[in-house]
Amino acid sequence: xxxxxxxxxxxxxxxxxxxxxxxxxxxxxxxxxxxxxxxxxxxxxxxxxxxxxxxxxxxxxxxxxxxxxxxxxxxxxxxxxxxxxxxxxxxxxxxxxxxxxxxxxxxxxxxxxxxxxxxxxxxxxxxxxxxxxxxxxxxxxxxxxxxxxxxxxxxxxxxxxxxxxxxxxxxxxxxxxxxxxxxxxxxxxxxxxxxxxxxxxxxxxxxxxxxxxxxxxxxxxxxxxxxxxxxxxxxxxxxxxxxxxxxxxxxxxxxxxxxxxxxxxxxxxxxxxxxxxxxxxxxxxxxxxxxxxxxxxxxxxxxxxxxxxxxxxxxxxxxxxxxxxxxxxxxxxxxxxxxxxxxxxxxxxxxxxxxxxxxxxxxxxxxxxxxxxxxxxxxxxxxxxxxxxxxxxxxxxxxxxxxxxxxxxxxxxxxxxxxxxxxxxxxxxxxxxxxxxxxxxxxxxxxxxxxxxxxxxxxxxxxxxxxxxxxxxxxxxxxxxxxxxxxxxxxxxxxxxxxxxxxxxxxxxxxxxxxxxxxxxxxxxxxxxxxxxxxxxxxx
Amino acid sequence: xxxxxxxxxxxxxxxxxxxxxxxxxxxxxxxxxxxxxxxxxxxxxxxxxxxxxxxxxxxxxxxxxxxxxxxxxxxxxxxxxxxxxxxxxxxxxxxxxxxxxxxxxxxxxxxxxxxxxxxxxxxxxxxxxxxxxxxxxxxxxxxxxxxxxxxxxxxxxx
Numbered sequence: 001x002x003x004x005x006x007x008x009x010x011x012x013x014x015x016x017x018x019x020x021x022x023x024x025x026x027x028x029x030x031x032x033x034x035x036x037x038x039x040x041x042x043x044x045x046x047x048x049x050x051x052x053x054x055x056x057x058x059x060x061x062x063x064x065x066x067x068x069x070x071x072x073x074x075x076x077x078x079x080x081x082x083x084x085x086x087x088x089x090x091x092x093x094x095x096x097x098x099x100x101x102x103x104x105x106x107x108x109x110x111x112x113x114x115x116x117x118x119x120x121x122x123x124x125x126x127x128x129x130x131x132x133x134x135x136x137x138x139x140x141x142x143x144x145x146x147x148x149x150x151x152x153x154x155x156x157x158x159x160x161x162x163x164x165x166x167x168x169x170x171x172x173x174x175x176x177x178x179x180x181x182x183x184x185x186x187x188x189x190x191x192x193x194x195x196x197x198x199x200x201x202x203x204x205x206x207x208x209x210x211x212x213x214x215x216x217x218x219x220x221x222x223x224x225x226x227x228x229x230x231x232x233x234x235x236x237x238x239x240x241x242x243x244x245x246x247x248x249x250x251x252x253x254x255x256x257x258x259x260x261x262x263x264x265x266x267x268x269x270x271x272x273x274x275x276x277x278x279x280x281x282x283x284x285x286x287x288x289x290x291x292x293x294x295x296x297x298x299x300x301x302x303x304x305x306x307x308x309x310x311x312x313x314x315x316x317x318x319x320x321x322x323x324x325x326x327x328x329x330x331x332x333x334x335x336x337x338x339x340x341x342x343x344x345x346x347x348x349x350x351x352x353x354x355x356x357x358x359x360x361x362x363x364x365x366x367x368x369x370x371x372x373x374x375x376x377x378x379x380x381x382x383x384x385x386x387x388x389x390x391x392x393x394x395x396x397x398x399x400x401x402x403x404x405x406x407x408x409x410x411x412x413x414x415x416x417x418x419x420x421x422x423x424x425x426x427x428x429x430x431x432x433x434x435x436x437x438x439x440x441x442x443x444x445x446x447x448x449x450x451x452x453x454x455x456x457x458x459x460x461x462x463x464x465x466x467x468x469x470x471x472x473x474x475x476x477x478x479x480x481x482x483x484x485x486x487x488x489x490x491x492x493x494x495x496x497x498x499x500x501x502x503x504x505x506x507x508x509x510x511x512x513x514x515x516x517x518x519x520x521x522x523x524x525x526x527x528x529x530x531x532x533x534x535x536x537x538x539x540x
Numbered sequence: 541x542x543x544x545x546x547x548x549x550x551x552x553x554x555x556x557x558x559x560x561x562x563x564x565x566x567x568x569x570x571x572x573x574x575x576x577x578x579x580x581x582x583x584x585x586x587x588x589x590x591x592x593x594x595x596x597x598x599x600x601x602x603x604x605x606x607x608x609x610x611x612x613x614x615x616x617x618x619x620x621x622x623x624x625x626x627x628x629x630x631x632x633x634x635x636x637x638x639x640x641x642x643x644x645x646x647x648x649x650x651x652x653x654x655x656x657x658x659x660x661x662x663x664x665x666x667x668x669x670x671x672x673x674x675x676x677x678x679x680x681x682x683x684x685x686x687x688x689x690x691x692x693x694x695x696x697x698x
Binding site: 098231 | 600619656
């Protein structure tokens with residue numbers, strides 16, 4: 001990696017930043033400052049636009065560089081990830097997307113609070129949504145820092161710190177100035193860039209092997225140093241039973257967590273109807289599915305063309321597999337084609353990070369302003385009801401803009417603190433918390449007649465608290481050389497991902513809370529939720 | 541939010557190009573594209589002086605709504621159980637039975653590769669089946685119920 005790609009990559013980074021800032025300015029030119037506009041972008045995006053935006057929101061740099069890198073290093077075991085990330089969308093499509101679009105207005109808590117006592121439920125769901133978002137955000141920020149430093153060759157501490165600060169500042173500008181509309185367009189641009197980049201690389205890899213997938217697999221297996229084992233599961237997760245259970249836990253978190261991610265749920269409110277929400281998910285499943293199919297080709301391609309040992313030598317986690325593959329496919333190190341393709345892939349990765357962090361920041365600022373702030377303020381104001389209209393709404397958007405700045409500051413600070421730590425587990429943890437705290441309460445509210453306020457609150461905290469506690473006493477925090485605190489050892493829970501235990505606990509806590517509830521379930525509210533969810537009556 | 545929905549949704553409906561494809565299936569349009577069977581929802585006289593809560597309870601009990609809900613659940617419950625079990629079986633097999641998964645099928649392609657690609661294929665197929673089912677068997681009836689319910693709640697106090 002020499003000066004040529006770096007200059008070109010920096011140029012492309014700047015071009016992307018200029019385009020996205022242009023979008024933000026253009027969008028905020030005649031904004032009304034209403035909540036509909038800020039949180040939901042006016043709700044008039046088409047299913048195709050929203051489908052691209054969902055894909056842009058969901059496919060992080062961890063998917064693009066991380067999964068193909070894992071495949072390049074461990075062969076088949078990397079593929080297991082992509083399957084979980086895709087199958088998760090069936091949960092979203094069948095059980096969540098349309099019903100959430102019909103019942104809610106801006107956030108996950110809207111859906112639950114419609115049936116329950118608003119205050120405790122909003123505080124619980126808001127807290128867990130912010131927790132999930134911050135975990136995911138920190139993972140992306142730290143990833144961005146090391147990734148950009150890696151791609152630009154400068155591994156100095158200062159370069160990484162400035163990248164984290166720069167990414168944080170940009171996402172705050174996008175969100176606080178442009179709201180959902182700017183975020184959506186940035187995600188659409190990113191999704192188009194990412195798909196185009198992946199398609200181009202896939203075509204180049206397949207051309208190299210004359211379109212013969214079998215030959216590609218054979219060469220990958222031969223150059224990996226593992227032979228046929230490279231094409232079968234077991235290289236990464238096939239160790240002892242702890243490692244196997246850990247992967248099952250992660251698989252469960254991936255498949256159930258997507259439907260509880262706040263920044264994914266909030267995307268369904270940007271289309272006018274449940275039918276449009278369904279069609280957005282169909283678009284995004286098509287895009288995400290074909291993207292992960294391409295990462296399989298890219299991963300095995302990197303193993304076959306670049307070689308597993310070379311990938312590992314460049315970055316132990318495999319994150320540089322795709323850029324290295326680009327360099328080779330473009331004509332090798334030192335050639336113009338190689339430099340151009342490398343710089344393009346680096347720019348695509350950078351665009352990916354910016355679009356994802358903007359989506360998460362927006363969703364968490366919505367949770368802070370719409371759920372937490374609005375609820376806490378309402379108690380101080382005169383009555384429990386009636387604080388929703390008129391001037392109240394404008395100030396809520398102002399709070400959301402400030403919250404975006406605050407969340408940006410927190411994310412930058414945590415990103416800088418965690419800069420040198422291994423944060424790869426944070427993505428898996430964010431999915432596990434979403435699956436344990438958000439999904440049970442969402443499904444119970446939509447489908448269970450007897451669900452009560454206590455059940456809702458218990459199910460959120462009953463998933464959130466165990467998930468976080470189990471991680472604190474797991475090997476990712478202490479007790480191994482890869483942990484947060486390698487020096488000490490207070491780990492008692494053997495798995496890195498808490499999903500296997502905390503997801504059932506979230507469902508169980510919701511059930512127990514409902515059964516021991518003193519208040520009877522509200523039949524009329526349940527009827528309203530069910531009728532609205534399935535017909536769209538009264539949907540905004 | 542109640543005050544907005546009348547004019548807004550009507551306008552949205554006119555402008556939405558994706559509304560025109562509603563229930564455009566050709567095969568089973570007659571049996572299912574039409575509103576679900578059952579008595580029409582209560583007329584004007586019934587809604588007088590009733591709260592929105594009563595109206596939602598009545599709609600929920602109506603035969604038309606029960607039919608929409610049954611059609612939704614009859615598809616979604618078995619389909620969700622099936623794909624979750626199939627995914628779990630895949631993950632558990634990959635982690636606990638690597639020998640089985642490594643068995644060659646054709647050339648370099650082994651059982652694991654076929655199973656992984658089959659997960660992609662079944663996801664795409666189920667997506668297609670679900671949207672087709674929703675479009676042909678649920679959308680029209682749900683939309684009719686939506687307008688009826690909104691008509692009834694318009695006058696009701698909350």
